[in-house]
Amino acid sequence: MNSLIFLADNPGFMHSVTAVGEQFGATWPQFLSNCISFLIVCFLLQKFAYKPIVTMLEARRDKIAEGVANADKIKAELAKTELARQKILADAGDLANKIIAEARAAAARVAEVETQKAVTAAEQILIKAREAAAQERATTLALLKREVGRLVVQTSMTVTGKILTPVDQNRLAEETQREIA
Numbered sequence: 001m002n003s004l005i006f007l008a009d010n011p012g013f014m015h016s017v018t019a020v021g022e023q024f025g026a027t028w029p030q031f032l033s034n035c036i037s038f039l040i041v042c043f044l045l046q047k048f049a050y051k052p053i054v055t056m057l058e059a060r061r062d063k064i065a066e067g068v069a070n071a072d073k074i075k076a077e078l079a080k081t082e083l084a085r086q087k088i089l090a091d092a093g094d095l096a097n098k099i100i101a102e103a104r105a106a107a108a109r110v111a112e113v114e115t116q117k118a119v120t121a122a123e124q125i126l127i128k129a130r131e132a133a134a135q136e137r138a139t140t141l142a143l144l145k146r147e148v149g150r151l152v153v154q155t156s157m158t159v160t161g162k163i164l165t166p167v168d169q170n171r172l173a174e175e176t177q178r179e180i181a
Contacts (some may be wrong), residue, residue: 145180149173 153169 145177146173148180149176152176 149172153172156172157163
């Protein structure tokens, strides 16, 4: 740093720098015009290139931030939807189990009712069978009494050797039936 101050204080150095600059074609008016041109180009670039690019980049940054926010919202909605779906599935499973239990209970009730109907039908069949058997027995007994009475009359006719009148036959048949009964 001290050497720069030394060189700046030395008048010969400044003259040699000016001489080198003039030798390469660098003059103060040309330097100033180049600086002004550079400032104009910087101003134009700032106004027409840099600001629109920065504005566009900010718009893109905002869109990206908005997209990330939307993605987070979508993830939250997806998680909510998944929870709702699982709840609906659980409710559906519970409802299915309830319906199955109700169906089993209804089937048990129907089976019990049908069993009772079958028992009642069987009892009716047994009652009818007993009635039919009693009627058949009564019919058989009546037939048996008539046949026994006829056999007694025929036996009596054979033993006594005489022919019995229809009145005698009826009387003997009734007596035999009374004794059998």
